[in-house]
Amino acid sequence: MQRRSDQSAATLVADPPEAEVSPRRPPAGRVKSAEIRDILEQEIATGERHAGERLDEQAVAARFGVSRTPVREAINQLASAGLVALIPNRGAFVRETGLGELVEMFEVMAELEAMAGRLAARRVDPKRRVQLAEALAACQSAAERNESDAYYYENERFHEAIYDACGNGFLAAEARRLHQRLKAFRRLQLRVPHRMRQSLAEHRRIVAAIEAGDGETAEAELKSHILVQGERFADLVASLKPKQG
Amino acid sequence: MQRRSDQSAATLVADPPEAEVSPRRPPAGRVKSAEIRDILEQEIATGERHAGERLDEQAVAARFGVSRTPVREAINQLASAGLVALIPNRGAFVRETGLGELVEMFEVMAELEAMAGRLAARRVDPKRRVQLAEALAACQSAAERNESDAYYYENERFHEAIYDACGNGFLAAEARRLHQRLKAFRRLQLRVPHRMRQSLAEHRRIVAAIEAGDGETAEAELKSHILVQGERFADLVASLKPKQG
């Protein structure tokens, strides 16, 4: 009965529902709760949903043309991710990721990355070492062409390579999670002028330390590398909204 | 049927609009999903549910005499915690939290705790300092009475005090999350004999370093403190199930 084909009221369809020739592929976009979660997550990250706003289950359900059930699941997942706060009989509220908390997140990110670098210097195997060198080369190539978008992408790959090389799968997963969460905010600092060249130099020192098996140096370099990003970001945000709130 | 008023259902951070500390108790009634989640969590931790086993929603629902809805919520929370893997239209499968991954988790936990200690040594304010001292005193009291259960509880409080004292709310939340996840496994090592006295001595050194503002020492002591726990735990597990099938 609920052959709900009126998707006009909702931006629910991210990819064509015609999954005709891909029966083996994992159904990425078919589960509505995941779809709703992703959309809400993006809206929160971009600030479209301002802090403190209440996410009304019924309203969200009506907006996407679904029932409360998938909305509930989506909101619960957002709560687990720390993006919204659940107050028992009051509803779900968008948590304000203020500048202070962002700095805190960068601080933790720096520690995790530094740990990954320290472990990588001790445990890296030849295959991962090659991948790391390749990722560094790709960064350098992008920097020489002065393409900040490409550098942004290769930078992601570089840090992924470090995660992979650390030999601690759990740490890698946690680092990826945090990286993903900070990603939305990091986009803003894409076009800081001399940052790219400086970042590349830091990458070189990091790789050199890992290659040399010098865990202490790799740790220190990586921590500084991330903390600098956090500070730059804080400056940027502070300059963008000087009298926020 | 001991009613555990464990409020660790979700991230109930009091952050939204005018969310002051709510003196009203959480849904201390019976939230069935939380209860089911706790039981399943413990079963998975103890190995009662072996790795790869499928968690049948109807079976669990029938077992607890509830409908599938709270079971689904519980399973989703377990998935968020990383204890089970969700395959879209196939079901939930118990992830094998092998000894290797547990060691990895303790490694990360050690790093986060050490970071918290380092920051606490620099940033702790008088009020938190008093709380830390009180937590240490409570630990000592429990140790003198040789009550391991009480010590276990006070130990939790002690580490909570360190999280609070670090001045980084995000780090504190992440540390609590990991601590919570490891808690299920840590239950097993309650009664390791001389561990309590040794742990207390380590606590004393940690507090002394924080009081002295010596971040480096606090960091090193805490890291060692957690890593020792991880090693003890690994020994225990290894001795418990040598050929876990």
Next chain:
DNA sequence: TGCCCGAATATCGTATACAATTTCCTTGAC
């Protein structure tokens, strides 16, 4: 006028029913 108590309202948690997809078994053809 202020406080307490109770009903109305809203929201959450759970139960039940239905739809969609996957898996497995049966059956038929080569």
Next chain:
DNA sequence: GTCAAGGAAATTGTATACGATATTCGGGCA
């Protein structure tokens, strides 16, 4: 005898309904 195709059974995902509980507003009483 083996393999493939189709359908039935099973299981997940979603919809709708209902009960329980907390919040709020209004009225009565001190």
